[in-house]
Amino acid sequence: MFPPVPNPTTRPEPLKFGDQDLIRRSASTVTPPAQRQTEVAKLIDVSKCIGCKACQSACIEWNDTHPEMEINTGVYDNPHDLTPDMFTLMRFTEWENPETNNLEWLIRKDGCMHCEDPGCLKACPAPGAIVQFSNGIVDFIHENCIGCGYCIKGCPFNIPRISQVDHTAYKCTLCSDRIAVGQGPACAKACPTQAIVFGTKDEMKEHAAGRITDLKSRGFANAGLYDPPGVGGTHVMYVLHHADKPEIYADLPNNPKISPIVEAWKGVTKYAGLAVVGFAAAAGFMHYLVTGPNRVSEEDEEAAEKLTGEEPRP
Amino acid sequence: MSTDYDVEKGDSVHPGKPVIVDRYTAGARVNHWITAVSLVLLALSGLALFHPSLFFLTGLFGGGPLTRIIHPWIGVLLFFSFFGLFLRFWKANLWKREDGTWLARLRDVLTGHEERLPDVGKYNAGQKFVFWSMSALIIVLITTGLIIWDQYFSLFTTIEQKRWAVLIHAIAAVCAISVWIIHVYAAIWVRGTIRAMTRGSVTGGWAWRHHRKWLRELVGRAPKGKSGNTPAE
Numbered sequence: 001m002f003p004p005v006p007n008p009t010t011r012p013e014p015l016k017f018g019d020q021d022l023i024r025r026s027a028s029t030v031t032p033p034a035q036r037q038t039e040v041a042k043l044i045d046v047s048k049c050i051g052c053k054a055c056q057s058a059c060i061e062w063n064d065t066h067p068e069m070e071i072n073t074g075v076y077d078n079p080h081d082l083t084p085d086m087f088t089l090m091r092f093t094e095w096e097n098p099e100t101n102n103l104e105w106l107i108r109k110d111g112c113m114h115c116e117d118p119g120c121l122k123a124c125p126a127p128g129a130i131v132q133f134s135n136g137i138v139d140f141i142h143e144n145c146i147g148c149g150y151c152i153k154g155c156p157f158n159i160p161r162i163s164q165v166d167h168t169a170y171k172c173t174l175c176s177d178r179i180a181v182g183q184g185p186a187c188a189k190a191c192p193t194q195a196i197v198f199g200t201k202d203e204m205k206e207h208a209a210g211r212i213t214d215l216k217s218r219g220f221a222n223a224g225l226y227d228p229p230g231v232g233g234t235h236v237m238y239v240l241h242h243a244d245k246p247e248i249y250a251d252l253p254n255n256p257k258i259s260p261i262v263e264a265w266k267g268v269t270k271y272a273g274l275a276v277v278g279f280a281a282a283a284g285f286m287h288y289l290v291t292g293p294n295r296v297s298e299e300d301e302e303a304a305e306k307l308t309g310e311e312p313r314p
Numbered sequence: 315m316s317t318d319y320d321v322e323k324g325d326s327v328h329p330g331k332p333v334i335v336d337r338y339t340a341g342a343r344v345n346h347w348i349t350a351v352s353l354v355l356l357a358l359s360g361l362a363l364f365h366p367s368l369f370f371l372t373g374l375f376g377g378g379p380l381t382r383i384i385h386p387w388i389g390v391l392l393f394f395s396f397f398g399l400f401l402r403f404w405k406a407n408l409w410k411r412e413d414g415t416w417l418a419r420l421r422d423v424l425t426g427h428e429e430r431l432p433d434v435g436k437y438n439a440g441q442k443f444v445f446w447s448m449s450a451l452i453i454v455l456i457t458t459g460l461i462i463w464d465q466y467f468s469l470f471t472t473i474e475q476k477r478w479a480v481l482i483h484a485i486a487a488v489c490a491i492s493v494w495i496i497h498v499y500a501a502i503w504v505r506g507t508i509r510a511m512t513r514g515s516v517t518g519g520w521a522w523r524h525h526r527k528w529l530r531e532l533v534g535r536a537p538k539g540k541s542g543n544t545p546a547e
Contacts, residue, residue: 146378304518
């Protein structure tokens with residue numbers, strides 16, 4: 001067992017992190033704080049998940065969202081996908097293990113991975129709409145969000161959703177508001193099997209190592225931790241019994257990284273684009289300085305008059 | 315019916331001192347200025363979302379969300395407005411033999427040695443370049459723009475397609491702005507040009523200097539001394 005995050009005190013406490021702890025802010029530059037906070041992480045042990053959806057309920061409860069009542073689409077997933085009102089979703093996969101011929105029911109709690117190198121933040125054009133705290137939490141600041149959907153294009157995990165009500169983007173906050181006052185995320189609090197635990201990233205890796213040893217002793221030779229290096233690691237990690245093929249868990253990306261198209265768009269295009277426009281304007285200006293205006297001469301006018309049959313000028 | 319290859323409806327010569335040549339009808343001018351205003355607004359709102367240092371431009375449109383809402387609608391307006399210009403001008407912008415020669419002597423164009431250039435019709439190769447590149451870029455921009463218009467069309471394409479669309483949209487927009495700079499600069503540099511789009515006419519000297527073939531054609535078909543006639547169509 002991993003010791004659960006203790007209940008909070010009833011006395012108000014100062015927030016444990018805030019704007020002074022930003023290490024990244026969309027479409028702006030920030031001076032990173034001198035001291036980085038201890039990185040936090042949520043560990044989701046897929047092998048311990050029983051699919052009860054208590055995490056989803058806790059998430060709805062804490063964030064006060066109201067997901068639409070939907071129609072059963074023939075699978076256990078409910079709602080059918082992440083929505084602006086459902087920040088986390090249990091994705092169920094029925095997988096037949098070719099080695100054992102056993103049917104394995106893989107249940108992965110999907111949601112924001114809180115990447116160390118967040119693609120959403122890189123893509124965002126609105127200053128301060130997406131921020132990253134030094135403890136690793138990536139958060140959307142709704143009053144700065146313009147609803148353009150660029151974060152959706154930047155995200156390697158297909159997580160953000162745009163609300164059709166207020167036209168801003170929503171995703172898991174890692175319960176930043178709870179963590180700021182020393183609590184754990186609502187989903188972790190609600191999980192009855194401790195499949196979801198929360199702590200510092202180092203603690204979580206250590207805890208995961210113990211779980212992986214246990215799984216290996218039970219015959220899951222490829223059990224492992226999902227902390228993809230392509231995005232600099234994540235602050236939501238999975239223990240997978242088949243870590244060699246994450247894609248069997250409802251298409252969890254094998255080697256996620258920010259799309260090279262997005263990198264090109266937000267990298268070279270952004271700078272080269274302005275340079276090209278600037279060059280065009282400067283070239284025009286220089287040309288004017290060198291050659292001066294191209295004026296119609298008196299002779300031109302006379303030639304036209306002659307052509308149209310007017311008498312030559314006196 | 316006229317067999318002139320690049321004389322457009324409304325073009326006519328009025329002898330006098332100076333000679334006045336009608337170049338653009340009122341309809342064409344209104345059409346042009348709707349397009350022009352749309353393009354400037356699109357460039358400002360688009361640049362605001364393109365580079366963080368230009369995000370302040372959203373202030374012109376009432377903030378970030380309003381910029382995001384308005385930009386695509388102006389794009390739709392521009393598309394239809396430019397389509398109007400396209401229908402008016404495409405024929406006179408078809409590539410002609412002298413355009414190759416004109417382009418080969420671009421150095422003389424830029425240094426103002428008009429006398430070394432071939433006579434050209436209503437549009438020279440530079441203007442034709444602006445016309446065709448804008449036509450192509452606007453098709454690219456409206457197509458990619460619809461793909462990334464999430465509010466109404468997010469369900470029709472995959473995220474990967476949207477990533478390509480947003481990249482191509484940005485590159486095409488940079489090209490369009492550059493072409494626009496060339497267009498505006500040329501109009502300023504070549505004196506006597508802007509009145510074509512404000513008053514609708516140019517002087518005979520301007521036409522003689524820059525579009526002699528077009529002027530000769532107009533004079534050739536308008537009976538001498540009868541000024542103010544509309545083209546014989």
